[in-house]
Amino acid sequence: MDQVPLLKSVLATRGLVTFSVAGSRYAAPVEEVAGLLDADRLSALPNRTAPVAGVVAFRGVVVPVLDLAAALGVEESHAPTAYAIVLERGTDRFALLVRGMPRLVPARDAQLREQPAAPAEPTETPAVHAVYEIDGREVRSLDYWSLMDSIAPPAAFRLSGVGGR
Amino acid sequence: MTDAERGHQNDPNTLRPPSIASAPAAPIFIVSLVATLGAAGVVYGLGDLIGLVVAVVIGIAGAAVAAFAAGKPPAPPEAKASALLEAASAEDAKPEPPSRFRGEPWASLYRRAAGYIEAQRSATLAVQEVERLRNELEQKSASPDSFEPRPSHAEHELVGGGAASEGSDVAGPVETSGTADRVREAVEEAVAPIGQGLAAIESELAPLLRSLQVAGTNSEGAPNGHPAKMVDALVRTAADGIEDLAAGLMRANELAIVAERVTNRATLLALNAALEATRSGSEAFASIAEETRRLAEYAREATDTISRLSSEIEMKVGETIGSIQSSSEDAKAAVDSIRTGVASSRAVAPETVQALESLLGRVRALRARAEGVAASPAAAAAASPVPSPEPVPPYSLPAAGDSPTLQDSEPAPSFVTLDASAPSEPLETQGAESAPAWGDVTPAAIPTPDSAGSHDTFGSRSIDEPGAPTEAEGASTEESDAAPSAPPSAEPPVSSSGPQVVPKIPDWLEGIGPRDHR
DSSP: OOOOOBOOSOOSSSEEEEEEETTEEEEEEGGGEEEEEEGGGOBOOTTOOTTEEEEEEETTEEEEEEEHHHHHTOOOOOOSOEEEEEEEETTEEEEEEEEEEEEEEEGGGEEEBOOOOOOSSOOSSOOEEEEEEETTEEEEEEOHHHHHHHHSOHHHHHHHTGGGO | OOHHHHHHHHOGGGOOOSSOOOOOHHHHHHHHHHHHHHHHHHHHHTTOHHHHHHHHHHHHHHHHHHHHHHHSOOOOHHHHHHHHHHHHTSTTOOSSOOGGGOSTTHHHHHHHHHHHHHHHHHHHHHHHHHHHHHHHHHHHHHSSTTOOOOOTHHHHHHHHOGGGGTTGGGOOSOOOHHHHHHHHHHHHHHHHHHHHHHHHHHHHHHHHHHHHHHHHHHHHHSTTOHHHHHHHHHHHHHHHHHHHHHHHHHHHHHHHHHHHHHHHHHHHHHHHHHHHHHHHOOHHHHHHHHHHHHHHHHHHHHHHHHHHHHHHHHHHHHHHHHHHHHHHHHHHHHHHHHHHHHHHHHHHHHHHHHHHHHHHHHHHHHHHHHHHHHHOHHHHHHHSOOOOSSOOOSOOOOOTTSOSSOOTTSOOOOEEEBOTTSOSOOOOOTTSOOOOOGGGOOTTTSOOTTTTOSSOOOSSSSBOOOSOOOHHHHHHHHHHTTOTTOOGGGSOOOOOOSSOEEEOOOGGGTTOSOOOOO
């Protein structure tokens, strides 16, 4: 992954929820995070296929859970605890299954790097929404919605009624 | 030494003077005369007639004196030995030899002879005393109902010597109460130490026997032995404790896991609160998020403490379990060793207990016997063998393995006869070599007082045994080379038919009772 230059502009978010997947640090803006859940509340689905891990109830709504490590195609080491980060955009919700406790980083503690140019041809890796530097480490913010759309089209969720999509 | 050798040694014809040789008188006279005449011839040749005469006279006289001196027979050693013996056996004999026996080997012979004769006198007095006591007891047992004190006849025996004891067991009817009291006191004084010694032995044997019996009972009741079972049970208890401890440790780990989950929930709650506060920008949410965060931190610290303590406990428990397991292995090895020892000792224990029981029974019987004798001398005398023309010993110790009680069928102890009129013949006593005749005595042939035994007689002038030596004497003579002071109980009985028989002093009577009659 190429080094992204820092942007001198002010962050467009109040904070970041950071988490680790296969040793890499990722982040999601707090404005899109609806909540954090314990993975023991996850319910598995029959005939499920990766990267869908199952569903979880969040505030009375069944939310699909996506295993981010499986979606990114990386091998995740075994972790004692897993958590679900519920992303919300409007009425659409889905959750990312991550290992390890997420962190909440205020915007003042993060520095935004310059956003890299969009690739000319589409790749299998999800698009990087932004790159931050927190505590000297690079943290990437992915376009999780496009990743979710590539796995489960919104029409499917709309027909099933899961996630309000 | 065979009998032939002893006979050859005792033969007076084979006596040899120690070292003096007699020179022939005639050759000395001739040589002296020729030498004198030769000297006279020399003087005559010089022309001096008077000197010649004087030389001849002096030569003849000197030759005569030399011949007389050479022809005089020396004093025979037999005579000197007899003189030495007489001097040593005199009443006023001194320990140091007189001037005529100052030279060696006569001085050492004199000292040894004096020592032997002194010991012989002591032994004679002791035998007489025992004989007197035996006669007293025999007379009491003969007439227990009409027990009367004896007269001072026994005392007279002690002072008067062995010849006076002849026929003393049928002493006259004149008796006094003082003698009976002295006899009773003497018997009590003689028996009391025996009873005390036997009581001490019994007190030592009885607890030992009881402990062995208890140990045997326990080992029979418990197949593996009581201590072994205790150790085995202890090992099993330790193993059970180890299992319980491991289960408790697992529960402690579960508790730590639960605390970890609670902490995670608290952290997640704090994170959600902070997320809402960040999203909304509300101060109320921020304060709630802060308190929740502190709560989560507190829970985290507590969880860390619990985890650390649990780890430490787990480590210590692991060490303890390891040490207990090692100790259990050692204990099992010890149990196996104990089982082996118990099995081996169990095989020997019955024989030991049986032997101790037998020994304790004998000690008790002896003690009862001694107490009975001390309590009633008359009754003890009645229980002893009845006086008869045949000599019967008043005391006899059982041989090894025999019953300690006195019985008529028991072999009588050895005897030596007391006969002052016996001829001066070499004394044959059991347990000692044949006494050499004083005529051919040599330093090597004279037994020392220690090697001759404490009850042997010395010399042959006052104590002698008539008749030919018995078979037992030959055997005892052979045994005396290896064990010159064999115990009386091991000696074979010797039947005596002499004019009067005096029992030998048993070892256990040595030093007991009034003895100072010298």
